[in-house]
Amino acid sequence: MNHMDIDLLSIQEARILIENAREAQKLLAAFPQEKLDEIVKHMASEAAKYARELAVMSSEETGFGKWQDKWIKNIFVSDFLYHKIKDMKVVGIIAEDHENKTMDIGVPVGVIVALVPSTNPVSTTIYKALIAIKSGNAIVFSPHPKAQKTMGKVLEILIRAAETSGLPPGALSYLHTITVSGTIELMKHKDTALLLVTGVPKMAKTAYASGKPVIYGGPGNGPAFIERSADIKQAAADIIASRTFDNGIVSASEQSIVVEDCIAEEVRRELKKRGAYFLSEKESEELSRFFQRPDGTINPEIVGKSAGEIAQKIGLSLPDDVKVLVSEQKYVSPTNPYSREKLCPILAFYIERDWHNACEKCIELLLNDGRGHTLVIHSQNDHVIREFALKKPVSRVLVNTPSTLGGIGATTNLFPALTLGCGAAGGGFTSDNVSPLNLINIRKVGYGVRKLEDIKGVHHSEENESDLKEQLENLLERLLNK
Structure with a gap:
């Protein structure tokens, strides 16, 4: 046929x-x-x-x-x-x-x-x-x-x-x-x-x-920001567990980590302890060529594969306990595959001077790909959490939780859902789970509770009406002559 x-x-x-x-x-x-x-x-x-x-x-x-x-x-x-x-x-x-x-x-x-x-x-x-x-x-x-x-x-x-x-x-x-x-x-x-x-x-x-x-x-491109007041051990554990869940194919999953300079070394140490492998510049370069096709789309051969399977694609043999591949990055751009959604256990790693700069980096990442989706913040500082919640072009801000499971409402009290609306920012009309x-x-039903006379209120006298008319005409003239 x-x-x-x-x-x-x-x-x-x-x-x-x-x-x-x-x-x-x-x-x-x-x-x-x-x-x-x-x-x-x-x-x-x-x-x-x-x-x-x-x-x-x-x-x-x-x-x-x-x-x-x-x-x-x-x-x-x-x-x-x-x-x-x-x-x-x-x-x-x-x-x-x-x-x-x-x-x-x-x-x-x-x-x-x-x-x-x-x-x-x-x-x-x-x-x-x-x-x-x-x-x-x-x-x-x-x-x-x-x-x-x-x-x-x-x-x-x-x-x-x-x-x-x-x-x-x-x-x-x-x-x-x-x-x-x-x-x-x-x-x-x-x-x-x-x-x-x-x-x-x-x-x-x-x-x-x-x-x-x-x-x-x-699609999501959710950054995970680790702020200096965070419980770093817990944040690292959450991010690794979340990024490896179903080999990283849930759209709410963390795609990059943004950390403050003063805790970067400690975060690196904790991530390595839990199975993160930091790629060298050369390894990052080789892998990026493999996981993005010439037309800019993701190579289906890496989707939903484990860190070990992906490493083998560039001839890299890693210990069995490696769960996530991490690439240190400085810039965000549409042509940089690390700053986009990666449907596998790969994370980009950005270091920023303070939370203000981290805030800007998160916005850059979100506007680059996956706008309107999800962001996660690890912090004990309510002021910073609120600032992040007020400023980000996302539909979900998750706090101190694995993003994959928090976004779908498993580890948070958000509505349990597998369709996560991205709102107007993401081209939809709802931002709900x-x-x-x-x-x-x-269908709204409304019973009559007031009469027309109640709405009209006090009647103007003839005199008041003409005064009001004159005032409106003067105002209009002033506006037109500005």
């Missing part, structure tokens, strides 16, 4: 999926929260049963990351996230203010089209399916070609669980004939209400061009 035939099949399938989803969602829109919750409970418990098997499958199919950490993420969404959302009121009357006589009604947006990255295919799929059904929406997935088998398996498990609990057929579905044309058809179809895109930067522009609202969880509340419209 030639490409054109496959494209046409894919486009046709996309249209059918959206039309079926639209009809299923009409039924779903009438479901009370309790009924939706019952379906979501069954989906989550089934997903949890297969969490380990799907983690192994995902690692084998994509070659990215560590299955043990993927297993943790799969449990995180099917158990921890589930418990967070199970009692949430998302549809129907979700808030009532008796004193002010207002009411909020949650209304599903309709049909959602979801794109998922090959780096986290299972956990992101479970997460999106749960929050979409919880909020009464139909959701159609376009699986990532590199994780097609795994995503097909997880979606079949979720669909079976949901439909046996009463989900209308077609409300949760996915594209089987995967092509770019089919995905575009899903996105721009007249009955598609919202696009929920995580990763897949190649499709981000296409998503925005579809004319639909887009919730985009894009995306929850079911981002997938509804809120």
